[in-house]
Amino acid sequence: MKMSETTRPAIDPRTVPARTTSGYPEPWRSRVLPREKRALGDAAGLTRIGVNLTTLAPGRESSMRHWHTHEDEFVYVLEGELWLRTDAGEQRLGPGMCAGFPAGSKDGHQLVNRGSQPAVYLEVSNRDPRDVAQYSDPDVDLVWNAPHAPGKFTRRDGTTY
C-alpha cells in the first residue's frame, strides 16, 4: 500500500507532518533542536491522551528535566540510545526499553541522546488543562502553564519570557 493510500483510522506516521520547533526560550531551545515531533494522537482525533513520535538528534535533549503536576508521562524507545536523567542517576534506554513518570512525582526526568544516531521514541500522556510542568535543574528557570499564565513559560518568580 502506498503511503498516500492510508486512510483513517490506520495511520502511517511517516505521513504525519513533523513539528520541528520548540516553545522554549533560549538558551534551552538550542539544547532540544533539531527535534521532530509527530503528533500521532492529534492525527487520530484523540483529545484525552497525547501521543507523539519523536526523533531527537545526537547530542540533543528531549526537554529540560521536569515533572508534571497532573499528567502521567510514558516513553518507549524505538531506535537509538537515550540516557534517562532522574534522581536515580543516568540510565541507558535502548530500543524496547521504556519508562514512566507519574503525575505529581517531583522526580524530574529528561532524555539525552548521547548516541551517534537519531533516537526515535514514543511519548504518551493524559491531557489535563490544570497540568503545570515544573523544571528541576536549578539553572533552568522555567515553569510551564502556571495558573496565571496558561500556555506560557514563566520564570519561577512568575514573570513571562
Next chain:
Amino acid sequence: MKMSETTRPAIDPRTVPARTTSGYPEPWRSRVLPREKRALGDAAGLTRIGVNLTTLAPGRESSMRHWHTHEDEFVYVLEGELWLRTDAGEQRLGPGMCAGFPAGSKDGHQLVNRGSQPAVYLEVSNRDPRDVAQYSDPDVDLVWNAPHAPGKFTRRDGTTY
C-alpha cells in the same frame, strides 16, 4: 546491564510479568487467547493512563470489536501483522503503523492477527472510571462496566455472565 539490574524509572518490559488470561466469557475468550499483556504503565506506577505491551498469537483477536465511551485508545505495532477491523473495512497494520480511536466514537475496532507470527503492539488509553465498552458485532452480546455492573461483563439486556 543485566535485566535484573534495571531499576525504576527505567523498565525493561521483559521483566514485567505477563497477564495471560481474559475476562471475556466464552466463546469469546478462546478467540483472544493465547495473548500476553504486560502492564507497563502499572509497572511504572501510572494511574491516569494505561499502557500495555501485548503479544497476540497467530489467528487470535486483540478483543472483540468495541468502542469506549470515555477513553481514547491508541495502538502502535512493533512486530508482526495485524488487521484492523472498523467501519473503514480491514486495514493491514505492519510494524511502525498505528491507529487511534477517540472516546465516544461509535466506530468499533478490533485487531486480528492474520499473520503467521506473533504480533506485538503497544496499546494506550486514558483511564476513566465512567468508561463503558460497547461491543459492535451483533453476535457479541457484551457490555463492559455498565453503571449497574461496575467491573463486569453484562449482556445487552443487563444480565451478568
